[in-house]
Structures are given as structure tokens and as C-alpha cells.
Amino acid sequence: MKAVLLDGKSVASKIRNRLKQIVEKEFKSKDIKPGLVAILVGNNPASKIYVGSKVKACEEVGIFSEVIELPENTSENELINLIKELNVNPKFHGILVQQPLPSHISTEMVNENIDFRKDVDGFHPYNLGKLLLGEEGLKPCTPLGIIKLLTEYEINLNGKDVVVIGRSNIVGKPLAVMLMQKWNETNSTVTVCHSSTRDIKKFTASADVVIAAMGKPEFLSSDFIKDGAIVIDVGINRIEDDKTAKGYRIVGDVKFDEISSKASYVTPVPGGVGPMTIAMLLQNTIIACSKFYGININV
Ligand code: GUN
Numbered sequence: 146m147k148a149v150l151l152d153g154k155s156v157a158s159k160i161r162n163r164l165k166q167i168v169e170k171e172f173k174s175k176d177i178k179p180g181l182v183a184i185l186v187g188n189n190p191a192s193k194i195y196v197g198s199k200v201k202a203c204e205e206v207g208i209f210s211e212v213i214e215l216p217e218n219t220s221e222n223e224l225i226n227l228i229k230e231l232n233v234n235p236k237f238h239g240i241l242v243q244q245p246l247p248s249h250i251s252t253e254m255v256n257e258n259i260d261f262r263k264d265v266d267g268f269h270p271y272n273l274g275k276l277l278l279g280e281e282g283l284k285p286c287t288p289l290g291i292i293k294l295l296t297e298y299e300i301n302l303n304g305k306d307v308v309v310i311g312r313s314n315i316v317g318k319p320l321a322v323m324l325m326q327k328w329n330e331t332n333s334t335v336t337v338c339h340s341s342t343r344d345i346k347k348f349t350a351s352a353d354v355v356i357a358a359m360g361k362p363e364f365l366s367s368d369f370i371k372d373g374a375i376v377i378d379v380g381i382n383r384i385e386d387d388k389t390a391k392g393y394r395i396v397g398d399v400k401f402d403e404i405s406s407k408a409s410y411v412t413p414v415p416g417g418v419g420p421m422t423i424a425m426l427l428q429n430t431i432i433a434c435s436k437f438y439g440i441n442i443n444v
Contacts, residue, residue, distance in 0.1 A: 182236075264283050284323070285315060290424060374409065377418065
């Protein structure tokens, strides 16, 4: 093992402590309780676990939270009517609809119907437009968490060659947009590889930073990267494993053992990007709440 572990678990814990202090100092004294509502449609076991972790983290920092579980056969109309009610419910400053949604519900329609001021996932077209323009708005949690994690380790992305593998609306696309912004924390040269890229290695082999976010278990092997590259693993994949009690284990998109003997920094799975995503969700909820009440906070 040569690489330094980018310990998302401990950085996220530090962030949660800071957010807790903000809630106590800025909100409690004014009798304000930030609130987040999470909507879960269907029975996806992984989604249930993620939403559970999000709600638990809310409690820890003093955010009121509620989970609304809806059956798999909920219609798009029913879901959108619920979102419209929550948009005007003053108890909630953040609304989250866990993805993936059942195939009969349009993710696009759902994202568009959440009040952009409560869009703590940063998926509303208004917030994504603001992001593209490099302007202020709620930003997607996983990309934000990745940049925050690198910043905490004083890894300067300015002028670096960064390759993002994956172009999802949740991670790859917004991350690429953020990395290319002329911000202090970013300002990188960005390449996006995806399922139709003919030769991914051609791009990753010279990259300073490689971010694997394509959802392919243990795809990235050490021959893809240069010596001393920084590797971020966004993948959370369940693979069958008879040797474990649950019958499966969680792996990332990166072959961790071989990558960590060649890279300079690497994120573990679990304990890397995942906890940072949750910390950024809490941060977005606190930002949304502070804007609702016109309170100035410094996150
Ligand atoms: N599914 C996977 N990641 C996310 C996320 O960050 N937000 C939501 N709403 N769903 C997800």
C-alpha cells in the first residue's frame, strides 16, 4: 500500500460537527428547526439503506427529518401532487426523492416539480443551469463531496488533468461541470469518458486525477493509471459472495488493492465518497433553510 487513504468518513464527521454547531448557534436561538423530507418509492433494498443513513445523519446534526415510503405502483401524478404539497410545507426546507425511480415515473418530471429552493439534491434544471454558468445555487451532493474531500487534503486541482469516467446526471455530468469552473478549488482540464469511449486507457493513463463513476464493479485496474495518480472511487456495487453472511459484498468501481499500490491517494469503498455525499446533503439542507429565513451562514 503506497497511496494515502482519502478518509471520507472522518472528513464527513468533521463537517457534520461544524453543521451541528451552525444549527445550534444560528437556528436554535431563533427557534428554527431545519427540516428534510425524503421520499422513497418502491422496495429497492440499496435505496432503503441510503435513505436510512441520510435520515440518521440528519438527527445527529439537529435537522428534523421524515421519510415518506410509497409503494412501487405509485403513479407519477400521485408523486408529483405529494411534491407540490411538500413544496409549500414550511416544516421542510429540503426535499429529496431517492433515485432510481420505478420506470413508469419520469425522473425529469420529478426533478422539475421540486421547488428549486428546496432542491437539496441539486437536480432541478434551474440549479443545474446555475451550476453550468458557475453561479450560486444548490449543487449535487456527490460531486460537491468529492471536491470538498480533495480540498480537505489540500489537493489542488488547478490546471490538473482530470478524467471522469461516467456521465450520469447525478455524478459524471455535474462533476465535470464543477471541475472545469474557474473556482479556487477546481479550474481543471476535464475529460469525460463513457460507455462509447473507444479507448478509456488512452485518457486515464496520463491523467493526474481519475474519477471512476460508471457503476462497473472493480473496473479500474492499475494499468489504467500513471504512477502517483489520484483515484476517486464513486462506485457502490453489490457483488455476490457466498463467504459473507449476507451473500454479497460491496465493492467500488476500482480494483482497490492494485490501485492503492500505484496511486498517491485513493478513496476506500465504503468510507470514501459515500459519507461525503451525505454530509453535503445536510449542508445543502442547512443552506436552503438559512436562505428561507434570510439568515447569513458560513458553511
Ligand atoms: N441515488 C443515488 N445517488 C443519489 C443522490 O445523491 N440523490 C438521490 N435523490 N438519489 C440518489
